[in-house]
Amino acid sequence: MTLQAQNDTLITVFGGSGFLGRHLVRALARRHYRIRVACRRPDLAFHLQPLGRVGQIHAVQANVRHAGSIEAAVRGADAVINLVGILFERGRQRFDAVQNYGAEQVALAAAAHDAQMIQISAIGADEDSSSTYARAKAQGENAVLSAKPDATIFRPSIMFGPEDDFFNKFAAMARILPALPLVGGGLTKFQPVFVGDVAEAIARAVDGQARNGATYELGGPAVRTFKELLEYVLEVTERRRMLIPLPFALAKLQATFLQYLPTPLLTPDQVELLKTDNVVSAAAEADGRTLAGLGIEPTALQSIVPSYLWRFRKTGQFRTGRLA
Numbered sequence: 063m064t065l066q067a068q069n070d071t072l073i074t075v076f077g078g079s080g081f082l083g084r085h086l087v088r089a090l091a092r093r094h095y096r097i098r099v100a101c102r103r104p105d106l107a108f109h110l111q112p113l114g115r116v117g118q119i120h121a122v123q124a125n126v127r128h129a130g131s132i133e134a135a136v137r138g139a140d141a142v143i144n145l146v147g148i149l150f151e152r153g154r155q156r157f158d159a160v161q162n163y164g165a166e167q168v169a170l171a172a173a174a175h176d177a178q179m180i181q182i183s184a185i186g187a188d189e190d191s192s193s194t195y196a197r198a199k200a201q202g203e204n205a206v207l208s209a210k211p212d213a214t215i216f217r218p219s220i221m222f223g224p225e226d227d228f229f230n231k232f233a234a235m236a237r238i239l240p241a242l243p244l245v246g247g248g249l250t251k252f253q254p255v256f257v258g259d260v261a262e263a264i265a266r267a268v269d270g271q272a273r274n275g276a277t278y279e280l281g282g283p284a285v286r287t288f289k290e291l292l293e294y295v296l297e298v299t300e301r302r303r304m305l306i307p308l309p310f311a312l313a314k315l316q317a318t319f320l321q322y323l324p325t326p327l328l329t330p331d332q333v334e335l336l337k338t339d340n341v342v343s344a345a346a347e348a349d350g351r352t353l354a355g356l357g358i359e360p361t362a363l364q365s366i367v368p369s370y371l372w373r374f375r376k377t378g379q380f381r382t383g384r385l386a
């Protein structure tokens with residue numbers, strides 16, 4: 063595509079003000095696309111402005127639970143990307159309303175405006191899962207493909223990056239707690255993927271380099287157990303903490319109370335999610351529906367995570383090499 067064509071191409075990004083959103087908006091802005099960010103609180107999306115030229119990035123109000131606001135945000139767009147997802151339910155933000163109904167409405171609007179559609183789901187999306195989150199993600203994928211059969215779907219594993227929820231959360235917990243829980247013994251496998259690589263994959267799909275109607279699974283270069291990831295967090299933050307195995311049943315009991323915190327540390331639904339490994343499937347690998355299939359070499363945890371977890375060390379950026 064020529065530079066002029068990219069300047070004229072408008073991309074609507076639902077959920078563009080979130081963690082993945084800011085990295086995606088940066089990747090799209092570098093390609094000179096015009097970007098319309100649609101979220102419930104555009105007043106909280108000013109951090110996106112420096113990622114592009116004056117007027118290149120514009121935030122608008124939209125709620126994927128309200129079809130009318132979606133229509134307005136999609137009007138005139140050449141491509142629509144839906145990043146909206148929630149980790150826990152609150153008020154009207156239910157998994158089904160946001161990740162199933164909302165995804166369907168976005169895809170219907172993209173179809174009505176003849177725009178390219180890209181949907182962000184998650185590894186583990188499964189209509190038969192015991193987790194409501196995973197079921198809603200799978201139902202959302204199906205609804206998107208029914209409305210827009212040529213949509214491209216991306217399922218990332220757990221994402222890492224400066225604003226992530228996983229590594230920052232456990233590093234913060236290690237700062238105040240004497241022990242960290244190994245839910246289900248800590249055996250669940252993950253394939254953490256750098257948020258910048260996921261953003262690049264989506265941007266390449268906008269460029270037309272991904273297959274229409276395909277579901278890509280995005281994982282990093284290494285598979286690690288939950289226990290290994292917590293050990294890594296402790297190593298980087300130079301903390302010595304006990305890792306205590308917590309059977310799923312006991313974790314679920316604890317989560318029943320923890321889910322009522324303003325930002326829940328753990329919910330019963332997340333315990334259900336932890337019962338299944340979160341890694342790229344052999345089928346996706348064989349079919350090239352991966353980062354490598356898009357020509358992206360996955361970034362290692364070790365080259366990114368220490369660059370933002372240092373602030374959880376007792377000595378901050380001044381390394382001692384001693385465990386606290």
Ligand SMILES: NC(=O)c1ccc[n+]([C@@H]2O[C@H](COP(=O)([O-])OP(=O)(O)OC[C@H]3O[C@@H](n4cnc5c(N)ncnc54)[C@H](OP(=O)(O)O)[C@@H]3O)[C@@H](O)[C@H]2O)c1
Pocket residue numbers: 076077078079080081082083100101102103104106124125126127144145146147148160182183184185217218219220221222227
């Ligand atoms: N983070 C991970 O490790 C991970 C792993 C696998 C898959 N994913 C998926 O990747 C996607 C992006 O994740 P993320 O970590 O970037 O999420 P995030 O930081 O929580 O961002 C969510 C975005 O969605 C918007 N949003 C929430 N509810 C909305 C609604 N009803 N209508 C419109 N916008 C709404 C939020 O802005 P407002 O609150 O202002 O509306 C925000 O911009 C999600 O679909 C998630 O399920 C994430």
